[in-house]
Amino acid sequence: MASSxxxxxxxxxxxxxxxxxxxxxxxxxxxxxxxxxxxxxAVASPSFATIDNLGNILTQVSxxxxxxxxxxxVILCAEIDLSIAGIANVTGIAVxxxxxxxxxxxxxxxPLPGAIAIILSLLLCAALGLVNALGLTVIGIxxxxxxxxxxxxxxxxxxxxxxxxxxxxxxxxxxTLGSGSIGGIPWIVIVAAIMLLAGHLVLTxxxxxxxxxxxxxxxxxxxxSGLNVKLILGSVMIISAxxxxxxxxxxxxHFGSAQQNEFxxxxxxSIAAVVVGGxxxxxxxxxxxxxxxxxxxxxxxxxxLDHVNIDSFLKILIRGLILLAALIINVYAQRLRExxxx
Amino acid sequence: xxEGQQPILELQGITKSFGGVEALRGVDFALxxxxxxGLVGENGAGKSTLMKIIAGVHTEFSGRFLIDGHxxxxxxxxxxxxxxxxxxxxxxxxxxxxxxxxxxxxGNQPTxxxxxxxxxxxxxxxGEQLAxxxxxxxxxxxxxxxxxxxxxxxxxxxxxxxxARIVILDxxxxxxxxxxxxxxxxxxxxxxxxxxxxxxxxHFIEDILRVSDTVTVFRNGRKVAETASAATTKxxxxxxxxxxxxxxxxxxxxxxxxxxxxxDSSVVLKVDQLSLARSLKDVSFEARAGEVLGIYGxxxxxxQELSRILFxxxxxxxxxxxxEGASKTFASTAAAxxxxxxxxxxxxxxxxxxxxxxxxxxxxxxLDRISSLLLKPAQERDIAQRQVEQLQIRPPVVGxxxxxxxxxxxxxxxxxxxxxxxxxxxxxxxxTRGMDVGAKNDVINIVRDLRARGLAIIVLSTEPExxxxxxxxxxxxxxxxxxxxxxxxxVSKDRxxxxx
Numbered sequence: 001m002a003s004s005x006x007x008x009x010x011x012x013x014x015x016x017x018x019x020x021x022x023x024x025x026x027x028x029x030x031x032x033x034x035x036x037x038x039x040x041x042a043v044a045s046p047s048f049a050t051i052d053n054l055g056n057i058l059t060q061v062s063x064x065x066x067x068x069x070x071x072x073x074v075i076l077c078a079e080i081d082l083s084i085a086g087i088a089n090v091t092g093i094a095v096x097x098x099x100x101x102x103x104x105x106x107x108x109x110x111p112l113p114g115a116i117a118i119i120l121s122l123l124l125c126a127a128l129g130l131v132n133a134l135g136l137t138v139i140g141i142x143x144x145x146x147x148x149x150x151x152x153x154x155x156x157x158x159x160x161x162x163x164x165x166x167x168x169x170x171x172x173x174x175x176t177l178g179s180g181s182i183g184g185i186p187w188i189v190i191v192a193a194i195m196l197l198a199g200h201l202v203l204t205x206x207x208x209x210x211x212x213x214x215x216x217x218x219x220x221x222x223x224x225s226g227l228n229v230k231l232i233l234g235s236v237m238i239i240s241a242x243x244x245x246x247x248x249x250x251x252x253x254h255f256g257s258a259q260q261n262e263f264x265x266x267x268x269x270s271i272a273a274v275v276v277g278g279x280x281x282x283x284x285x286x287x288x289x290x291x292x293x294x295x296x297x298x299x300x301x302x303x304x305l306d307h308v309n310i311d312s313f314l315k316i317l318i319r320g321l322i323l324l325a326a327l328i329i330n331v332y333a334q335r336l337r338e339x340x341x342x
Numbered sequence: 343x344x345e346g347q348q349p350i351l352e353l354q355g356i357t358k359s360f361g362g363v364e365a366l367r368g369v370d371f372a373l374x375x376x377x378x379x380g381l382v383g384e385n386g387a388g389k390s391t392l393m394k395i396i397a398g399v400h401t402e403f404s405g406r407f408l409i410d411g412h413x414x415x416x417x418x419x420x421x422x423x424x425x426x427x428x429x430x431x432x433x434x435x436x437x438x439x440x441x442x443x444x445x446x447x448x449g450n451q452p453t454x455x456x457x458x459x460x461x462x463x464x465x466x467x468x469g470e471q472l473a474x475x476x477x478x479x480x481x482x483x484x485x486x487x488x489x490x491x492x493x494x495x496x497x498x499x500x501x502x503x504x505x506a507r508i509v510i511l512d513x514x515x516x517x518x519x520x521x522x523x524x525x526x527x528x529x530x531x532x533x534x535x536x537x538x539x540x541x542x543x544x545h546f547i548e549d550i551l552r553v554s555d556t557v558t559v560f561r562n563g564r565k566v567a568e569t570a571s572a573a574t575t576k577x578x579x580x581x582x583x584x585x586x587x588x589x590x591x592x593x594x595x596x597x598x599x600x601x602x603x604x605x606d607s608s609v610v611l612k613v614d615q616l617s618l619a620r621s622l623k624d625v626s627f628e629a630r631a632g633e634v635l636g637i638y639g640x641x642x643x644x645x646q647e648l649s650r651i652l653f654x655x656x657x658x659x660x661x662x663x664x665x666e667g668a669s670k671t672f673a674s675t676a677a678a679x680x681x682x683x684x685x686x687x688x689x690x691x692x693x694x695x696x697x698x699x700x701x702x703x704x705x706x707x708x709l710d711r712i713s714s715l716l717l718k719p720a721q722e723r724d725i726a727q728r729q730v731e732q733l734q735i736r737p738p739v740v741g742x743x744x745x746x747x748x749x750x751x752x753x754x755x756x757x758x759x760x761x762x763x764x765x766x767x768x769x770x771x772x773x774t775r776g777m778d779v780g781a782k783n784d785v786i787n788i789v790r791d792l793r794a795r796g797l798a799i800i801v802l803s804t805e806p807e808x809x810x811x812x813x814x815x816x817x818x819x820x821x822x823x824x825x826x827x828x829x830x831x832x833v834s835k836d837r838x839x840x841x842x
Contacts, residue, residue, distance in 0.1 A: 205716050205717055206715055206716055206717060207709050207710065207713050207714070207715065207716070207717055209717075210702070210706075210709060210717055211709075213698075214695060214698070214702070214706055217695045217697055217698060218694070218695050218696070220691075220692050220693075221691075221692060221693050221694055221695055222706075223655065223675050224653075224655075224675065224685060224687055224692055224693040225675075225693060225706045225707045225759060226653075226675050226676050226678065226679025226680075226684070226707050227675070227676060227706070228674050228675075228676035229674075230674065231676075284695075284697065285697070
């Protein structure tokens with residue numbers, strides 16, 4: 001209860017730069033991390049700071065980027081989705097399952113025209129997202145547990161579809177988008193960029209996007225403002241599943257094969273990208289811009305460690321430490337922000 | 343104040359600002375052992391800020407801070423706690439899912455040599471402590487199952503019996519019924535005998551005058567008066583608080599007030615035989631356009647549940663809501679809002695977004711009326727600016743984060759949310775709780791204006807003054823049942839209290 005009655009507007013505007021910087025901590029810190037990492041690797045390795053390598057980094061983060069779009073919505077609502085990698089995997093396998101494979105691939109699959117295969121796969125991931133949504137909103141299972149179960153369910157469906165085999169063919173549209181390029185730019189980078197942009201536009205300029213931030217900022221207040229909180233939470237779970245599904249289909253084309261456990265590392269990578277970028281795990285703060293910075297931090301880190309001479313087993317530890325540092329900043333930034341708003 | 347006694351706590355020249363806004367300016371404050379020190383002032387006058395400095399919540403300020411004559415600087419609330427300072431905040435802070443005993447011993451449960459909690463001992467001691475306070479509940483029952491007033495008493499009891507030498511109570515009586523207030527005062531007087539220093543912040547000046555030895559008055563971040571309670575009057579304190587003749591503003595409602603003839607305008611809401619578990623029993627009433635219906639009752643009488651049912655947050659076990667002739671069952675608060683019902687709950691925290699700017703707080707409930715897909719920020723700001731000017735929200739800056747506003751102004755923002763496109767029925771829970779005289783009058787005027795515009799308004803309150811100052815017709819809710827209706831007849835605080 002500051003005595004704001006006595007506060008003239010002018011002195012409010014004249015709030016110190018320090019206060020502003022403190023409130024922007026969550027946006028500034030990841031960006032500084034990115035600049036620092038890039039500078040470090042540029043100095044450490046002559047092959048790092050090249051146009052070719054920038055292309056590599058962009059391609060390497062594309063699948064994570066596509067998945068992270070939907071995850072950003074979920075985390076902004078202060079929920080979590082642990083089924084993203086599982087849903088990506090099952091959707092990638094499904095689109096191959098509905099495609100005619102070479103004769104040596106021993107899978108009892110159902111070949112369908114490419115467009116129908118894609119639509120069915122998208123329906124599959126949307127349906128799995130709907131199950132997440134219903135579990136969270138209607139039954140009231142916390143998203144952490146609900147999506148943990150869904151992770152297993154998706155893995156189970158994947159296992160049943162491929163039965164330990166590997167499929168290679170996917171519809172030609174998916175092959176093009178996943179592994180083709182136009183004018184030297186890989187299609188998968190373009191798709192990731194378009195989806196990130198679309199996610200940003202939805203979050204920033206639409207009513208739904210505002211609702212996502214408000215539900216994340218104070219769920220009780222959103223409900224007392226007459227918002228349909230369950231509908232919004234359910235929607236973000238479906239959005240997350242569909243983004244994961246698209247990432248999974250393009251990923252399968254990108255890797256050239258569809259098999260069990262192919263996307264396992266993408267769960268941690270996607271969560272890391274969103275959180276390292278500065279989106280608050282407590283909801284309501286952050287956005288796609290943060291996710292993009294987070295993607296680049298991870299991309300530069302993964303790629304840069306390949307360019308310097310370093311024990312490849314040490315890399316895993318380094319990634320873990322960077323993630324921990326980002327989490328500390330995330331929590332710290334939240335605290336600073338709350339202090340400023342007091 | 344006895345001469346020569348060493349103050350247990352002394353503050354000298356305390357100045358504190360929030361982002362350029364000075365909340366306290368050179369405040370001196372001394373607290374003696376065995377003293378109950380009342381603190382009054384309008385919202386935003388600096389009382390809570392000063393107390394948060396004492397309790398170690400705010401650690402950055404200028405000025406001298408002495409405990410037992412030694413200069414001290416707390417770095418956290420933990421430091422203050424270690425120095426024997428405990429505070430009960432205005433907003434309830436208990437663990438509803440833990441038992442009563444666990445709440446009483448929160449943070450220092452008795453343990454045995456192995457470090458295991460001694461449940462039986464804890465339950466027995468909690469029961470004894472609460473019994474000293476006149477509270478007889480099963481110490482092993484879940485705290486959240488008890489009425490709010492009782493929860494608040496238990497929280498206060500925990501702090502009072504924690505062994506603290508300095509206890510700060512911020513609006514402790516606002517959620518308590520008169521007998522509960524009596525129990526609190528008896529306990530405070532006993533603690534005073536034992537040498538505890540108590541700071542008592544309240545808007546209820548009668549309460550302050552009854553229980554405190556000394557009263558300090560704050561205005562605009564400055565201490566403007568300090569006097570022995572026996573040597574002052576309510577009128578004098580109000581005058582010091584707001585700097586003008588106060589008697590006319592604060593109606594005492596001890597005399598009879600004539601309620602008008604019941605309105606025969608159209609029925610907006612008909613509630614028929616509403617029941618909910620242990621909270622409500624066969625509640626039926628009508629709310630009419632252009633009428634303010636007051637519902638009065640003690641804390642825990644079922645008001646809160648009733649308001650939640652009207653807004654679709656709770657589902658009744660039996661009974662129906664009929665809005666303008668059509669029977670409704672609300673699946674969500676969104677459905678209630680679309681049916682033209684608005685609710686302002688008693689807790690501002692529950693309906694406002696502290697980290698978002700004022701204009702987003704105001705526009706959130708009407709976004710679907712001004713935009714179908716894309717947001718229109720300029721229009722949102724315009725609408726918010728109009729509301730801010732109409733309701734005289736200070737400071738009038740719609741881009742400011744809500745958390746920077748004082749409590750009274752936040753309450754106005756909570757009202758402003760619903761006023762751009764007025765609902766058919768506005769349900770207000772405790773609309774003036776914790777507000778100063780000036781802000782109270784502002785809210786009363788806003789409600790009267792809305793009534794003139796033909797809204798049906800239901801005001802639920804545990805403060806008789808609130809209901810009496812606003813309502814045209816008054817229902818009394820007692821243990822979940824409507825027991826009395828006042829209409830077209832004289833009514834006063836005494837008559838209301840008697841009925842409840």
